[in-house]
Structure formats: C-alpha cells, structure tokens
Amino acid sequence: DTAVSQTPKYLVTQMGNDKSIKCEQNLGHDTMYWYKQDSKKFLKIMFSYNNKELIINETVPNRFSPKSPDKAHLNLHINSLELGDSAVYFCASSRGGGGADTQYFGPGTRLTVL
Amino acid sequence: QKEVEQNSGPLSVPEGAIASLNCTYSDRGSQSFFWYRQYSGKSPELIMFIYSNGDKEDGRFTAQLNKASQYVSLLIRDSQPSDSATYLCLQNFVFGPGTRLSVLP
Numbered sequence: 001d002t003a004v005s006q007t008p009k010y011l012v013t014q015m016g017n018d019k020s021i022k023c024e025q026n027l028g029h030d031t032m033y034w035y036k037q038d039s040k041k042f043l044k045i046m047f048s049y050n051n052k053e054l055i056i057n058e059t060v061p062n063r064f065s066p067k068s069p070d071k072a073h074l075n076l077h078i079n080s081l082e083l084g085d086s087a088v089y090f091c092a093s094s095r096g097g098g099g100a101d102t103q104y105f106g107p108g109t110r111l112t113v114l
Numbered sequence: 115q116k117e118v119e120q121n122s123g124p125l126s127v128p129e130g131a132i133a134s135l136n137c138t139y140s141d142r143g144s145q146s147f148f149w150y151r152q153y154s155g156k157s158p159e160l161i162m163f164i165y166s167n168g169d170k171e172d173g174r175f176t177a178q179l180n181k182a183s184q185y186v187s188l189l190i191r192d193s194q195p196s197d198s199a200t201y202l203c204l205q206n207f208v209f210g211p212g213t214r215l216s217v218l219p
Contacts, residue, residue, distance in 0.1 A: 033207075043158070043202065043209040056207065090157055099206035100146040100165070105157040 003027050004106035006091050012112045013081055021076045021109045023091030029104075031055075031097035032074035034066060037088040037108070049074050050097040081113045116141040120203055120210035128218050133190040135213050137203030140184070144206035147186045149177060152200045152212070161188065161201070193217040 004025045013019055025032060033056075034046040048056035049068040063079045078085060088108045094101040117140045127133045137147075146165050150158035164170045164177040164186065176189040186205075190197055198217045203210040 035209075040211075041200065042211055045207045048207070099144055102148065102160050102163060103204075105159070108157050 004091055004093055004104050006089075006106040006109050008109060009107065010110050010112075012114065014114055015081055015083060017081050018077070018079045019081060019111070020078070021089055021091075021111075023074045023076070023106055025072055025091075025093040025104070025106075027093055027095075027104060029093040029095050030071055031094045031101075032068065032071070033092040033094075033103065034074065034076050035090045035092060035105075037090060039087070043090070047074075047076075048097060055097055078111075081111075083113050086111055086113045116206070116208050118203055118205050118208050118210040120201075120213045122211055123214040124216050125213055126216045126218060127193050129193060129195060131193050131217075133193045133197065133215055133217070135188040135190075135201050135203075135215065136185060137187065137210050138185045139203075139205050141205060141208070142181075142184070145179075145181065146206065147177070147179060148204040149175075149186075149188045150202040150204060150209075151197075152202060154199075158202055190215075195219050 031050045033048045037043045047066040052068045065077045068074045091106040092103040094103045119138045148163045149161040152158045162177045164179045170177045174191045178187045200212040202212045
C-alpha cells in the first residue's frame with residue numbers, strides 16, 4: 001500500500017497555463033505538507049495543513065493555492081505558470097504538525113514549464 | 115532567519131569506511147532533528163531522528179546531537195556503495211542543502 005501518493009508523476013505544460021497536483025495519504029496523519037525542490041536540489045517548505053487548516057504558509061507567490069478537502073488530501077493548484085515554477089514538488093504527511101514528528105514523503109511530481 | 119547548514123560535498127569514502135556527515139543549525143528553539151536520505155530521482159526517506167543530546171544508534175547509523183555547539187551529525191559505519199545518496203538534515207520544516215555521499219567500491 002502506498003502511504004503518500006501524488007498525481008501526476010510528471011507534468012509538462014506551457015507558460016501561463018493553470019495546473020493542479022493531487023496528494024493523498026492513507027497513514028491517518030493529521031498534517032500534510034507541500035515542498036518544492038528546485039534544480040539545485042534545495043528542498044523548501046511551501047505549505048502545511050493540519051486537519052484541513054492552513055498552519056504554515058511560507059513566502060510563496062499567491063499563484064500557488066493549496067486546498068485540503070479532508071485531512072487525507074492536500075492538493076496544489078498553480079495559476080499562470082512561469083518558467084521558474086519548474087521543479088519537483090513533494091507532498092508529505094506527519095502525525096502532528098509541530099515539527100517533532102517524522103514526515104513521510106510522496107514520490108514527487110516533476111513539473112516542467114516550457 | 116532560521117538556517118540549517120551542511121557541506122554540499124561530494125564526500126567520497128571507500129567501501130567499509132565510516133562516513134561522517136555534519137549539520138549546523140541556528141534555531142535553538144526547536145530541538146527535533148531528522149536525517150533523510152535521498153537517492154537521485156527519488157523522494158527523501160527517513161534514516162533517523164534525534165531529540166536528546168548525545169548519541170543515538172540504529173544499526174550502522176549513529177546520530178549525534180550537541181545542543182551547546184548547535185550541530186548534529188550522522189555517522190555511517192561500514193559504508194556500502196548502496197549508501198551513495200544525498201543526505202539531508204531537517205530541523206522544524208527547514209532542510210539543509212544536503213551532502214552528497216559517494217561510497218567507492
């Protein structure tokens with residue numbers, strides 16, 4: 001059973017388009033995250049949701065909007081895609097949201113903006 | 115600005131040797147540290163976590179935390195070529211840049 005899953009695995013799109021990435025976890029965790037890993041492999045947190053409530057919102061352009069329909073799902077919608085949005089996006093989940101619990105990562109979504 | 119620093123490497127060690135990976139941090143407020151391993155093209159996977167000062171051992175891996183000096187390290191004993199990966203230090207949602215380890219057969 002896949003603990004944290006993401007779809008799609010690869011996403012290639014044109015500048016200016018709008019796209020979404022979906023994430024689901026079956027671990028029963030209360031907290032979910034989105035991280036971005038850029039071309040230099042630096043992994044940086046974007047958002048964190050605890051029980052459908054936004055608790056971390058780092059300095060991310062407002063073209064990025066997370067949505068959590070329930071605590072098992074956290075989707076990422078990106079409007080007006082730019083070249084600089086090309087990266088690998090990882091979803092993760094943890095039992096608690098305070099930073100002291102292990103985070104489990106999904107397989108990643110490689111986004112390429114042309 | 116909360117920072118987590120690591121040497122980017124690459125760190126090359128021969129098979130069977132001890133690999134030593136280091137991480138320094140600036141935020142004294144959070145004392146939970148995680149070591150993740152990331153193979154190329156894959157997602158990060160947990161190696162170990164450490165919360166208390168001192169050493170914590172798990173198989174070939176030992177994590178060491180020194181709160182006074184604000185560093186945490188990971189030792190890999192009997193390094194294997196399969197240990198070749200990037201090792202990431204995490205403190206409170208902030209990842210270090212990672213150290214690339216190469217274990218030479």
